[in-house]
Structures are given as structure tokens and as C-alpha cells.
Amino acid sequence: MIHVDPLEAMHPDAPARDAGPRSPARRRVLAHAAALLAIAAGPARAAAWPTKPIRLVVPFTPGGSTDILGRAIGQKLQEALGQSVVIDNRAGAGGSIGAAEVARAAPDGYTLLMGHIGTLAINPSLYPQLPYDPVTSFAPVAWIARVPNVLVVNPQVAARTVQELIALARAKPGALRYASGGNGSAAHLAMEYFKLRTQTDIIHIPYRGTGPAVTDVIGGQVEMTMTGAPALMPQVKAGRLRALGVSTLRSVELLPDLPTIASSGVPDFEAVQWYGIVAPARTPPEVIALLNTEVNGALGTPAMKARLDSEGAEPVPSTPEAFGALIAREIARWRPVIEQARMRPE
Secondary structure, three states: OOOOOHHHHOOOOOOOOOOOOOOHHHHHHHHHHHHHHHHHHOOHHHOOOOOOOEEEEEOOOOOOHHHHHHHHHHHHHHHHHOOOEEEEEOOOHHHHHHHHHHHHOOOOOOEEEEEEHHHHHHHHHHOOOOOOOOOOOEEEEEEEEEEEEEEEEOOOOOOOOHHHHHHHHHHOOOOOEEEEOOOOOHHHHHHHHHHHHHOOOOEEEEOOOHHHHHHHHHHOOOOEEEEEHHHHHHHHHOOOOEEEEEOOOOOOOOOOOOOEOOOOOOOOOOOEEEEEEEEEOOOOHHHHHHHHHHHHHHHOOHHHHHHHHHOOOEEOOOOHHHHHHHHHHHHHHHHHHHHHHOOOOO
16 A cells, blocks of 8 residues: 655655645645555556556657757646656657657556657648558547747748738748648648638648657748747747747737737637646546646646746646547647648658
């Protein structure tokens, strides 16, 4: 039987005064204890979980939004669980290679996927023979964050607003290019949606990951991209990229002076990335419950909130069931856009 000391289970970032019977800290302690007791009462193989390092597969190259957020949450899980959380970048095929590897892994909680809108909602409509099913191959663990896409251009591009960029693209069909993290990536989808809504002809240049794509926009080899804020904001703040608009319906608190694309001549435009952790299907529910409790607890700490804010990400603590429902909704939402844009993985 596992002994649980509530004081030791409390997250270190929770202030002492926040320990009343109805406080968030106390609720996290009780949830943590309940999950541990459930594990102790479960099968013997899960009774002492975790007893070895956990591998968190990031299905993209280092430097992109998925990698940045995966490393942040991995560090918090490591602190909470007392075991190493190893980040394993397995890029390729729009995230499908890494996702398929996790789907095939043993359902014991020691191999997890840092999933996002591409791997879990776009790929089913993009790849006719996807080696996994986002709904049946995985057990949802936790929804981590919503991240706005930001439309950015190289500072040498003669457009300082979304309207000016649209006008420039219409005046020179096929002359402008946009970079993405690969065919089928979230940036690919966002820009194809933008092209459909603005009736513009902008050429897609796919890269093997967000990091290389952003690097070439900075270098001027490609004119623009629209991808997650975490990979872009340091470059925007340093003046190496010019931000034109954000892809949310409402302004982002971190970027109050940046207009939305929806308010810049493209009504109701919204293309938001989201991120969350999934495990192989049939992972013990008590392990899922413990991981969910710890992820939600991490998202509530001041340090994690500040980290996400600095990256332009909004934490979304939720239940595994709510995250699973989001995945199903987003698959249905983006399928017609992918078909209309005739997006192909290669």
C-alpha cells in the first residue's frame, strides 16, 4: 500500500495560505491522493507507478510550439512524479511517425504523446492510410493549452497590415510564398484556410519542422508564415519578424496591440492550435487519472502560467473526457477545409 502524505503531495508553487478545505491547492492534493490510492488498489503492475523514466514523444523537430510546450510540461511532470521525463523528438509525415510509434507502445503510461491539432485532428483527413486512429488508438490524458496562430512576414515585405498583405498577394498572384512545418501541419492548414477566405494565390513551401520554416522566413528565403505564437514571439519581439495579425476571434492578452485577422478584413476567421497529451489506448485509467491530476496541477502553478503567457499560450485544464470530445469535434470541423483546399501530404 502506498502511503500518501498530503503535505508532500502539495505542489511546491502553491502558497501556504491557499490550503483551506475548498482551496484549489487542497483540491489538487485530494485528487492526487485519490489517484494514488486508485493505483494502489489496481493491478500489481501499476501499484508503484511510475517506477522508471517516462518518455514523452514530441512528433516534430525541436524549436516548434509543440516542442516548447512539451518540454515545459515535461519538466513539471518530472518534478511532480519524481521520475525523469525524457523528451523524444520523432519528426516526420506531419507528426504521424511519432504518433504511430506511441499508438504501438505498451499501454503502461511510460510512453506518452505530446499531441496537437495536426497529429490528432488534421491528419485523419489528410492521410488516406494513417497508421493510427486519433480516437481509438489513444487514451486522452489532458488538454494542455490553446495557442493562437500569428501571421508574420519578413520585415522586408511591403505589408504592415493584413489588408496590405492581401492586396499585395492579389496584385502578384503566385509571387509570394509561405513556409510551414510540413505538408499537413497546422501552419499549412491555417494558411490554406487564409487563402480560401481571401481568394489569394500564395505558394506553399513545406519544411521538416516549424523551426527551419521560421528560420527561412527570418532569412528572407520565404516571405511569411502563420504558426503558433510560441515559435514566433521571441523573433517578433527581437524585430526579426513583423506580426500582422492573430488568428483568434478576440485579441490576445499578451498581444493587445496586434489586431485579429477577423477584424482585418477576413470576418470570423479563426484558426487556433491546441495541444494535449495522449497515451496508448488501454492505458490503465488510474494512471490516466494521476497524469491528468498532475498536468492540471502544473497548469495552475504561477510559474507555468507565466511560462505559457510568455509564449502566447492559454492553459486549458480539463478532464480526459473533455479533451477526447475536443479531438472528435476538431476532426469534423477541419475535414471540409482540407477537402476544399485539396491539401495533400506530399
